[in-house]
Amino acid sequence: HPLLGRNARTITSRALSNESTYDFVIAGGGIAGLTVADRLTENPNITVLVIEHGPFDQRQDGVMVPGAYFPVPYLWLPLSSTPQTALDNTVYGVPCGRVVGGGSVVNAMFFHRSSAVDYEAWDQLGATGWGWADLFPYFKKSETFTPPGAAYASEHNITWDTAVHGFSGPVQASHAPYDYPGSANFYNGALSLGIDAREDPNAGDATGIFRLERSIDPKTQTRSHARINHYDRVIASRPNYHILPSTAVARVLFEGTTAIGVEYTNTTSSERGTVKANKEVIVAAGSVHSPQILQLSGVGDASRLTSLGIKSIVDLPGVGRNLQDHLVLTVNYNYTSNLFPNSGSLSSNATYATEQRALYDNGEPSAFDITATTGNLIIQLPLSNWTSNSSSIISTAKSQDPAQLLGGNPDPTVISGYRKQRDAVISNINGGAVGDISWSTGPTTSIYMTRPLSRGSITINSTSILDAPLIDFGAITDPTDLEILLAIYLKNRELMATPDIAVLGPIETSPAPGITDLEAIREALKKFLQPSNAHQCCTNAMMEKEDGGVVDPQNRVYGTEGLSVVDASVWPLVVASGPQASVYAAAEKAADSIKERHGL
């Protein structure tokens, strides 16, 4: 092979010709893309080219140092939503990473699995073979977990179950060796409300209160991201693994319905070219951009694509439908007697910040070990633990007409899949978590709504990859979601009123200070709600084609040959935890499936 033998860290388009051929071409070098590239190139006879829209990061503090996380570099800018009809037509930013390593380079580094019931729902919805027991070995394979020291762990209520972790995988995972004193108040306040302490959320039950594991190398207290753990880690011995950065995959090239390569364009020089794939084109551009690439390639709703002048290769109306994310509501407080230090201290107290930075640089426990502005603890609960009103919320959910909710005359297959998803979500609503509360110990408490019933979409609006697609979160188009959010918000008021937290003197400043009328609270929540926590998924769902599905359980795009999708866009349902641990595990599983079908 002409490209073998070059141990190129990166490859430039000048080194490629339109005749250049790899076994696999991967569109998008984020978490899933680099995980799969790493596993495929374990075989020295297999060549892989990853084409990534963004550049390599420069290992600056904003990437590597948890406490220096804000402002976040390498976000995809500008990227915005369509006006959100249920939120007064407000337009919101769409947070995504655009860098080699994708979301793992810019995310808040929380690294944890969801409850088994979430993956069981995938399996039931058509992702056959993707249940908890199927994914479990891949969760272990993906991580090297380093538990904290015993004394520190017992002082800070950190517990874990060794049997469920991996100890030789690529992602370095650990607990922060530092915490603010207010965390104890949060923890004890939660227990006093009857919320269970979970020994280890990674064991199949991710409900209760627990300390968050992070994708951070405990030896250096720096981010373990996909470029480090699935590229830098192996590249010295992999001349068969190439990355072409700062280049957009413009479309997949077909011969009939067989994918034979891709067309790409440099994102700054607009230089264009094509490259061939012998065995497969693997799409891994994330849940916003993977459906965009498929649609631009003629894979999607045929009538929509034809109206833009794109030749239809396969009519798959589910491409770009089923967009899900976690919604975020920030509740702000002034504290009359908060403890020092807290998560606000790094920005408000220069002496403390200088002292903590010196400790960090010296390798000692420091506030810089914690992701800036976010707490170490989280509460995740099912609906019936947030509210005594769950049966009335379930009735609201059941009374909705799925076809009406989707809007825009959706294909009957998409409606059919949505109905099945709703049944699965509603039947588990008192099982797995539907939302979270995390108090940073400083001015902000974050409420996450992690089990939305509303659905959004990604739809191309031009024939160019350099134009953003229409991104419609469909936020709270199902009014049930607002009721669930309201329930969590009200529970948070109870939490803040427990003696352990009340002693700190929290005074709410937004979104609904002093308001008790429920309708007025709903309106206030809508004003402060963010439709995205950067956890977009599910836009190329692994479901039956008759249910609006896009890929089969081996990640292959229906109606095509040589084309697969491996990123979070293939999930049928969003998981009710930070997604990245599940993206790594699902990509490990996809890599095994690809190897198997090619006899590798």
Ligand SMILES: Cc1cc2nc3c(=O)[nH]c(=O)nc-3n(C[C@H](O)[C@H](O)[C@H](O)COP(=O)(O)OP(=O)(O)OC[C@H]3O[C@@H](n4cnc5c(N)ncnc54)[C@H](O)[C@@H]3O)c2cc1C
């Ligand atoms: C700000 C932020 C904070 C987050 N915090 C957390 C957290 O704390 N915990 C957690 O679990 N999850 C978190 N996430 C989410 C998590 O990072 C994502 O779920 C995960 O990265 C998704 O993986 P993926 O492989 O599907 O896509 P990505 O990792 O997003 O990778 C997709 C890649 O494809 C590239 N691409 C797009 N279009 C093209 C194209 N046309 N051609 C070539 N390349 C293309 C993109 O540049 C990107 O690098 C966060 C995400 C963000 C953005």
